[in-house]
Amino acid sequence: MSAEIIGAWIAVFLTFAIFSYLYKDNPFYKIAEHIFVGVSAGYWASMFFWTQIQPNLFGRLWPSSEYNDSGFWYGLYDLLGTVTSSAVFPAGGIDKGHGMHLIYLIPFALGIMMLLSVHSKMTWFARWGIAYTVGMAAGLRAYGFLNSNVIGQIKGSAVKFSGDMPFFAMIGDSYFNSLILIVGTISGLLYFYFSREHVGLLGKVSRLGIYFLMISFGASFGFAVMGRISLLVGRFTRLIDYARVEYNYASIWMFVIMVIVLAIWAFKSKEGKEASA
Amino acid sequence: MNDKKFWGISGAILVLFAIYWVAGYPFFKPERIVMFFAILLVSGTIMLYMRKAVRGEEIYLRTIPGLKAVEEAVGRSTEMGKPVLYVPGIMDMDQVETVAGVIVLGHVAKMTARYETTMNVPVSRAIVMKAARESCRESYLLEGRPDLFHDDMVHYLTDDQFAYAAGVNGIMLREKPAACLYMGKFYAESLLLAETGNSIGAIQIAGTASPSQIPFFVTACDYTLIGEEFFAASAYLSQEPQLIGGVKGQDMVKILILGTIVLATLLRYLFDMGWISWNVLNFLTIQ
Numbered sequence: 001m002s003a004e005i006i007g008a009w010i011a012v013f014l015t016f017a018i019f020s021y022l023y024k025d026n027p028f029y030k031i032a033e034h035i036f037v038g039v040s041a042g043y044w045a046s047m048f049f050w051t052q053i054q055p056n057l058f059g060r061l062w063p064s065s066e067y068n069d070s071g072f073w074y075g076l077y078d079l080l081g082t083v084t085s086s087a088v089f090p091a092g093g094i095d096k097g098h099g100m101h102l103i104y105l106i107p108f109a110l111g112i113m114m115l116l117s118v119h120s121k122m123t124w125f126a127r128w129g130i131a132y133t134v135g136m137a138a139g140l141r142a143y144g145f146l147n148s149n150v151i152g153q154i155k156g157s158a159v160k161f162s163g164d165m166p167f168f169a170m171i172g173d174s175y176f177n178s179l180i181l182i183v184g185t186i187s188g189l190l191y192f193y194f195s196r197e198h199v200g201l202l203g204k205v206s207r208l209g210i211y212f213l214m215i216s217f218g219a220s221f222g223f224a225v226m227g228r229i230s231l232l233v234g235r236f237t238r239l240i241d242y243a244r245v246e247y248n249y250a251s252i253w254m255f256v257i258m259v260i261v262l263a264i265w266a267f268k269s270k271e272g273k274e275a276s277a
Numbered sequence: 278m279n280d281k282k283f284w285g286i287s288g289a290i291l292v293l294f295a296i297y298w299v300a301g302y303p304f305f306k307p308e309r310i311v312m313f314f315a316i317l318l319v320s321g322t323i324m325l326y327m328r329k330a331v332r333g334e335e336i337y338l339r340t341i342p343g344l345k346a347v348e349e350a351v352g353r354s355t356e357m358g359k360p361v362l363y364v365p366g367i368m369d370m371d372q373v374e375t376v377a378g379v380i381v382l383g384h385v386a387k388m389t390a391r392y393e394t395t396m397n398v399p400v401s402r403a404i405v406m407k408a409a410r411e412s413c414r415e416s417y418l419l420e421g422r423p424d425l426f427h428d429d430m431v432h433y434l435t436d437d438q439f440a441y442a443a444g445v446n447g448i449m450l451r452e453k454p455a456a457c458l459y460m461g462k463f464y465a466e467s468l469l470l471a472e473t474g475n476s477i478g479a480i481q482i483a484g485t486a487s488p489s490q491i492p493f494f495v496t497a498c499d500y501t502l503i504g505e506e507f508f509a510a511s512a513y514l515s516q517e518p519q520l521i522g523g524v525k526g527q528d529m530v531k532i533l534i535l536g537t538i539v540l541a542t543l544l545r546y547l548f549d550m551g552w553i554s555w556n557v558l559n560f561l562t563i564q
Contacts, residue, residue: 038435040437043437123411158544162550186538194525195339221492
């Protein structure tokens with residue numbers, strides 16, 4: 001049996017196991033869920049280490065381009081290579097195309113501080129890393145948000161109300177579309193005005209705003225559901241492929257076996273419940 | 278900082294800026310002047326209202342049903358003797374929604390500590406786990422119930438989006454929480470989580486600013502905090518003057534934005550008609 005066929009059987013099993021959740025929580029779903037969570041946690045930990053920490057952090061602290069075996073810094077590196085792994089700290093420095101950037105000692109120290117928090121008395125160390133992440137992101141994104149969500153929005157809302165354009169058009173510029181855009185933006189924004197009760201004129205405008213929001217949510221919902229259906233179709237296409245003779249009718253066999261096992265399990269659980277009652 | 282200090286520092290900054298401007302404003306990019314004014318105006322307005330609130334000025338905030346329901350949801354869990362499930366989204370602490378989610382978690386943790394209700398917080402990022410743990414620990418301490426707090430209350434599942442959704446769904450099916458709160462940044466897993474919560478009969482409250490996921494939460498949850506409502510949540514829940522002042526300041530910024538939109542539309546119309554030569558759209562384009 002080739003690896004491809006084994007892979008197909010595993011894929012079919014895991015797909016049906018996840019689908020079995022539609023019936024109710026059952027051993028197949030539990031198996032698939034635990035494999036999925038466990039494997040993905042391990043996979044991402046490994047990915048982060050080999051795509052970020054090793055090349056981008058260690059690779060900038062001990063680059064091969066500046067290797068010097070007589071100095072303290074690379075002496076420490078060689079020591080780390082000896083006591084840990086030569087795959088992480090290969091002889092002669094790390095060659096990932098970076099120069100030496102000792103500023104990366106700061107994220108290195110913050111990372112160590114996060115790790116130290118496993119000890120209950122050193123938990124507070126982790127706050128430094130969290131504070132750095134939140135503060136850095138707030139500062140970095142403030143400019144981008146102000147640019148796209150405020151100034152960009154104002155620019156986009158300053159719509160055209162002149163020139164040669166039709167009164168109504170489904171797509172493109174029209175007086176009607178411009179009006180809808182500006183009324184929708186203003187009323188939508190007023191819905192998020194919190195420091196006054198939504199009564200009177202403000203109440204009416206904010207109600208109009210929530211209608212605009214709900215219409216846009218409805219359109220977005222329909223669009224997303226279409227995307228999900230296409231994913232489901234893709235999965236079914238694979239299951240149909242795996243139901244062919246080349247894969248030893250994997251989908252059919254697996255479906256039959258799982259239905260039988262689930263039926264036995266459901267019957268036994270019912271019996272167990274009745275006995276305990 | 279008292280008023281005297283505040284205005285003193287503000288005045289000093291203004292004088293320094295005037296000197297810098299007279300000296301020929303080196304390194305200043307005049308093509309980004311709109312951004313400069315926007316930063317000044319937005320931060321200045323918010324700071325002004327924060328100071329007003331701290332000084333004791335009464336600020337009214339209208340009721341948001343979703344936020345009132347948070348306490349009801351925790352109360353329901355207490356009555357039923359079932360846990361509260363809190364999902365702070367799937368992104369890291371560099372996302373403002375995750376930060377807001379962790380802040381709201383702190384308030385929810387205070388309620389669970391007060392009512393002695395179990396809480397379960399599965400997370401998908403290591404830094405979020407640490408931040409959420411710290412937040413919960415502090416809330417339990419403030420409520421005088423550090424004995425009820427344990428580290429496993431906030432636990433890591435996986436970084437993978439759908440594996441995380443599968444794990445949280447499993448928790449929901451097995452623990453059957455009476456209240457499910459989804460507050461943070463969500464993507465395609467939002468409907469998977471909300472539908473499962475719905476199927477177990479839990480009261481569900483969601484809060485997110487992800488426009489593409491709000492429809493799913495609106496459909497499947499009992500209450501949804503849409504965008505800005507979610508960011509205002511911590512101010513509502515804590516009733517801290519500084520935060521309430523911040524919400525009022527943001528409201529004023531919205532009024533300024535509305536005014537600017539109307540003015541920009543008018544200026545564009547005048548430019549398009551050829552009555553003025555100044556193009557507002559060029560001015561609003563950040564180079």
